[in-house]
Amino acid sequence: MNESALFAIAAIGLLGVACQWVAWRVKLPAILFLLLAGILLGPVTGWLDPDSLFGDLLFPLVSLAVAVILFEGSLTLRLDEIRGLERVVRNLVSFGLVISGTVTALAAHWLVGLDWQLAALFGAMMTVTGPTVIIPMLRTVRPNAAVAKALRWEGIVIDPLGALLAVVIYEFIISSQGTGAVGHLLATFALILLIGGGLGMLAGHLLGLLLRHYLIPEYLHNVATLSTVFAVFAAADHLAPESGLLAVTVMGMWLANMKRIPVEAILDFKESLSVFFISGLFIILAARLDLGQMLRIGWGALGVLAVLQLVSRPLKVWLSTLGSPLTGRERVLLAWIGPRGIIAAAVSALFALRLTELGYADANRLVPLTFLVIIGTVVLQSLTARPFARFLGIAEPEPRGLLLVGANPVARMVGRALQKRGFQVILADSYWEHVKAARMDGLSTYYGNPVSEHADRHLDLIGIGRLLGLSPQGDLNVLAAQYYRRELGQQSVYTLPTSSDSEQRRHKHTVAAEFRGRPLFGADVSYRKLQSLLSQGAEIRTTTLTDSFGLEDWRKQHGARALPLFAITPKGALRIFTADSETRPGSDWTLLALTLPDKGGEQEAAAPP
Known part of the structure; x- marks a missing residue:
């Protein structure tokens, strides 16, 4: 048993590297090949069963990996990089998030038949794009600097905020049978913001001071930072469930914007870890898919995908960029690129399991519907975004x-x-x-x-x-x-x-x-x-x-x-x-x-x- 588990874990690592290499050779986002590999290993051949392989450790491991990915992404978010685009990013991750979630929820209710509560939860989960899909896609699409910065900032910041919105709606669903649901909802929202934001700022500042004053030897920088990320994530989640993602994101942003902090070597190390984790996570979560459930959702799921791509995302970008310095062509490309990623997959799997145990029969439809949207947006945008950017004339030239x-x-x-x-x-x-x-x-x-x-x-x-x-x-x-x-x-x-x-x-x-x-x-x-x-x-x-x-x-x-x-x-x-x-x-x-x-x-x- 142990030998087979060891072999499976090693195979996932090697296959992830192979998918990344193939993507580099053919100049397509690696997520395409990672999803395909996971589907082939899991539902098609039955060789990989992540639930039996990892057991109760599956979701804690997924959560820690996502925490590292978000921290690495937020460590690149320097405020001076988005001068002139601050309002665009703020709009995309605030009322733009609400617009996107609302339109998606309406589509899920009317086209797939989810009840209003589950449709709202699905809409919240679909607001996140995330660095797991945006950053690899940007490497291939190579849009101009304005579009790239807006997409990168949106993808990293919106991950914890979208997850926070999903948690709040989930708490509302499970407490809606009793009294005081609205009060519970507001208390949960405030607690997550307080614990996640406060602990993230405190940890980022303390770690920054230790690095600035050389109180940690250089050979321990990477290990100390990684251990701190794990500790902050775990502590925040313990004090306020689901606040860990917000905490590590705030920690990374705080650290990135402190003066005289040597983060370059840390960033190199975390970037390598992120590539490794992204590769493994997509293979593992794709291997958990039930193709039969995806087929049973029906044609309405394709309608939801069409609404996300052609209505929800463009409406969000159009309203969020009114009066911005972005040109019309840049706004069009920004509206086209918005793939869904790991956070949506992980959160949907977790909430679907919990709600099914509480007796919500339709909750088991959340995972296949979520993955259909992930696969659809990733495949469509991976294949079309680069030619579209070239057509619009806002793609960077090949680096010759x-x-x-x-x-x-x-x-x-x-x-x-x-x-x-x-x-x-x-x-x-x-x-x-x-x-x-x-x-x-x-x-x-x-x-x-x-x-x-x-x-x-x-x-x-x-x-x-x-x-x-x-x-x-x-x-x-x-x-x-x-x-x-x-x-x-x-x-x-x-x-x-x-x-x-x-x-x-x-x-x-x-x-x-x-x-x-x-x-x-x-x-x-x-x-x-x-x-x-x-x-x-x-x-x-x-x-x-x-x-x-x-x-x-x-x-x-x-x-x-x-x-x-x-x-x-x-x-x-x-x-x-x-x-x-x-x-x-x-x-x-x-x-x-x-x-x-x-x-x-x-x-x-x-x-x-």
């Missing part, structure tokens, strides 16, 4: 561009060559003469330190997917690689060493490889070497390879006179030569190489290392 650290002669040479081939480049440098020369060459520049707070606010990275550290200051290259690694990805950050001294000196005086980024152009290539080649008249030349003239033929023809830098595939993708790359250009590829002039057979001057 490059940020070059440095505007020195070497960086300008590389920038001109890439820009000539159609790639967006931005050169960042603190030396004005270099920046001025780059601008004279028609190159986009940023005058300042690329790792400064000013750059964080003003350096526009839309369309930028890679970083090349081309500064003669090796420490700046390394610092930039670390700074942009989280946003661009470790595989997209490259640096150029300033020297290529002996192996012994390199080990003694060079930053460790894991912090430098990928080595540009080759292990023995340094800034000094490129600068020397440039002073000898070298320039970047392009060669189109063919079946009869391949890479080896090119190497034989040019020998040591040419250093390959980049290759462009027939589809226009850029490949960068590195010491650890396996780039093998083939026919119809374009090769960009730094080439010394042919001196008619004279011996070339050797470039210093």
Whole structure:
């Protein structure tokens, strides 16, 4: 029994990673593949039964996982990010939430036949979108900054508020048979707000003070924060049932907006945990589905889905964005994207179980109806949101561009060559003469330190997917690689060493490889070497390879006179030569190489290392 449980848990983890990888390869949200995997493992094949696998621990584990996901999302909510959109976000999570819930409740009553109480509970559960579905979808859809920020803030903040509304309605249902139902309702609402909000602010502030004054060693930051999240969630839920989600969300937001708090490493750790938990949760909850119940709901369920997508969400967004700085196209896309996620699935499963035990016969219809809406919104919006954003002209371009650290002669040479081939480049440098020369060459520049707070606010990275550290200051290259690694990805950050001294000196005086980024152009290539080649008249030349003239033929023809830098595939993708790359250009590829002039057979001057 224990061995089979261990195998099932390990299989869920591996399958979650596989679904995430497939989604990354085909550029579709991972939720599609996670739901499909859960349905195949559970109701279709019967291989996975989460209730028997986890027993009474299922919902506590789901709750703790959701708490981590919400905390990680709220840790990214900095108030200065939504200047100009504050009113939009406030409207979406306040009266917009009520509008959405009311319209959905009416549809559930009239189209599916739920009684008014259960319809109101269903409407409340369907108000939440959540980071579990919004954030992965944003990575794929890539809308412009205004829409992305509004969706992210709405999804994270509305999760605990929607859950709170559902709890209040649930409490009203179970207390409506007696007297004082309204008083009980108001007391429950006030208690959840007081405990959840108060405990979240207190815990966030205390943890922030401990981090600010270095009272927790760095190696304990992640573990201490995770343990605090669990403790705050459990304490809040104990004092006021269902207030834990609000507490961890407030805690994360409070911590994110405190000054001088080192949250970057914590955020990296929590982001990895969130991906892991999201993958497992969707598989587990989808495996609990009863396909027979979903089929028995009837066509009315599709009508509810249509109302959610075409009436409820657009009406909420339209009223919430009146008078806002959002354009008409941005409002249309905002109205189209609103998938439902983990919170709706978990809350519906929990309340359905409790209400069925209390004798509400129709309560068992809440789960299949909820999952039908989750699957419907996720599938529809995953497949259409990116093309729709492109059609509206508010999708960010594919990140083909490059940020070059440095505007020195070497960086300008590389920038001109890439820009000539159609790639967006931005050169960042603190030396004005270099920046001025780059601008004279028609190159986009940023005058300042690329790792400064000013750059964080003003350096526009839309369309930028890679970083090349081309500064003669090796420490700046390394610092930039670390700074942009989280946003661009470790595989997209490259640096150029300033020297290529002996192996012994390199080990003694060079930053460790894991912090430098990928080595540009080759292990023995340094800034000094490129600068020397440039002073000898070298320039970047392009060669189109063919079946009869391949890479080896090119190497034989040019020998040591040419250093390959980049290759462009027939589809226009850029490949960068590195010491650890396996780039093998083939026919119809374009090769960009730094080439010394042919001196008619004279011996070339050797470039210093």
